Amino acid sequence: MYITITPQQTKGNFSQSVADYVAYLEKENESLSLSEQEHFFNQYGDKITAEQVISEIDGNTKKLSKHEPKFYAITVSPSKAELRQLKDHSKDLKAYTRELMKAYAQSFHREIHGRAPNVDDIKYFAKVEHQRFFKGTDREVRENQPMASKILEHQHQGRRIARGEEAGNLEQIKERISELEQSAPHQLDGKRIVQGMPKPGHQTHVHLIVSRRDASNSVSLSPGSKYRASEVMLHGKMVKRGFDRDQFFTQAEKVFDAKFEYQRNFVEYYPSRKLMVQNPKLYYSTILGLPTNEKTLALKLLGKSGVHLPQIPTNKVQLALKTIKALKRGVDVAIKSGSIGI
Numbered sequence: 001m002y003i004t005i006t007p008q009q010t011k012g013n014f015s016q017s018v019a020d021y022v023a024y025l026e027k028e029n030e031s032l033s034l035s036e037q038e039h040f041f042n043q044y045g046d047k048i049t050a051e052q053v054i055s056e057i058d059g060n061t062k063k064l065s066k067h068e069p070k071f072y073a074i075t076v077s078p079s080k081a082e083l084r085q086l087k088d089h090s091k092d093l094k095a096y097t098r099e100l101m102k103a104y105a106q107s108f109h110r111e112i113h114g115r116a117p118n119v120d121d122i123k124y125f126a127k128v129e130h131q132r133f134f135k136g137t138d139r140e141v142r143e144n145q146p147m148a149s150k151i152l153e154h155q156h157q158g159r160r161i162a163r164g165e166e167a168g169n170l171e172q173i174k175e176r177i178s179e180l181e182q183s184a185p186h187q188l189d190g191k192r193i194v195q196g197m198p199k200p201g202h203q204t205h206v207h208l209i210v211s212r213r214d215a216s217n218s219v220s221l222s223p224g225s226k227y228r229a230s231e232v233m234l235h236g237k238m239v240k241r242g243f244d245r246d247q248f249f250t251q252a253e254k255v256f257d258a259k260f261e262y263q264r265n266f267v268e269y270y271p272s273r274k275l276m277v278q279n280p281k282l283y284y285s286t287i288l289g290l291p292t293n294e295k296t297l298a299l300k301l302l303g304k305s306g307v308h309l310p311q312i313p314t315n316k317v318q319l320a321l322k323t324i325k326a327l328k329r330g331v332d333v334a335i336k337s338g339s340i341g342i
Helices: 019-031 050-058 080-084 089-106 139-162 170-183 245-260 270-278 280-288 292-304 321-337
Strands: 002-007 071-077 122-129 205-214 230-234 237-241
Touching (some): 002 245, 019 050, 019 205, 050 205, 089 122, 089 205, 089 245, 245 270, 270 280
Antiparallel strands (some): 122 205, 230 237
């Protein structure tokens, strides 16, 4: 499971309204028939219009300054293995999102009207999407880049020849470009994979727009709070405040696993991702200490995510620092591209 939480952009010429982001999320519907289109939903309603989303999010910003985010964008991206566990991607992910937002509310350490927050305090709208596109950070795009650079050089040369600025054979340039296109290491339907190309297979994910203010428009609930799960002295006693991201990400996996009976591997757990960052030696030692079947699957999942796997030692004693560093670099890139489900 790969989850990101991003605040609304408030600097420069970005709009104060959620309208542009809503329009972006509506684009996938443009190429679909009415029966295929996905609509916005929230905890209790389906088929919510874009106009209602804009009206309710923009109207729920009491006491927020121009420079504060009015909403947060949350993206929930199940891995391919997790998607295979679902019977109906759209229906199941809507049900999962509603359970997930209960965990989101419970991850805030503050009181609302004298009690702990619950899901009814969260004003949010969500939308299921079924397409994803290759990004510049994806392994396929990165490994195709040397060919892309050469192709671009030949294209520039061809334009100079066409303008009479340089002597040369345009047909030979075109043939060379064609050869380079075909020799790119990563192809899809006979074409070189480039940034912006739709990804194949199941790519269903969920976008959420979550208001910075609670549903009563009286309390600020920021998942980006600098007081993340910290303790402060209030009225003579220590109390927790802020948003506990570790709790939220961990619960997101637990909710999914319980709801869909998913058997999660070690490398798919959020705490494992943290361990990889904080103590890579222990992370890879733990992988090598897993039962054979689990270890094999763990290494397979890492390989599929785009991690370059050097020769893996067969026991903990042989675990070399060079191997650890090589694997860590690969996992770091895979996490940033969103291609690894941890």
